[in-house]
Amino acid sequence: MKKIKFIAAIFIIVISAKTILSIILVNDSFGINFDKKAIYKTIIFVSKKYKIPVPFLIAVMRVESNFNIHAISPKGAVGLMQIMPKTAEALNININNPLTNIIAGAKYLHYCLKKFGYKPVPALACYNAGPDSVRTVHIKNRKEVVITLYRQTVSYIMRVYKYYDYYRKVLNNVRSVQNLFLCDKKVCLQR
Helix, strand or coil, rough: HHHEEEEHHHHHHHHHHHHHHHCCCCCCCCCCCCCCCHHHHHHHHHHHCCCCCCHHHHHHHHHHHHHCCEEECCCCCCCCCCCCCHHHHHHHHCCCHHHHHHHHHHHHHHHHHHHHCCCCHHHHHHHHHHHHHHHEEECCCCCCCEEECHHHHHHHHHHHHHHHHHHHHHHHHHHHHHHHEECCCCCCCCC
């Protein structure tokens, strides 16, 4: 029985990796010679290190660059996570390398989450428009309202949430399949 569960666990890890890779490689803009598994491993690494859910990171990446490692915004942001050159300079990284771009983006997203009490809406506004352009205001009937200087930021937040919801469901479906393989009638492995 243990051997079957071990084989099932390996099979599930492969399924999870393939699912995440298929999500981020829809338009295959990474190039023929780029190690796509390294992207997957980097996403998993930064997700654990900065405690950001994988679907949330993937959603931000999708909205920022549509998974294009060569993306350059009109403002000059570069790569998968659309890192500004000044930010890269401050972090002393090469933003043209997709792996360090993901790491820098996750680190900055973590900074934004921490700055706004781990609340995703103001953190996304911070990531998109910068920390100085976001304010939270407390109102009687509501806990708080996020105020940003840019209308585009509201659209950005809504798009990230749309993709986050989608990728969360896709990855949860993979976990449902995982549970079928890892659980028997009496005991289910905890993760």
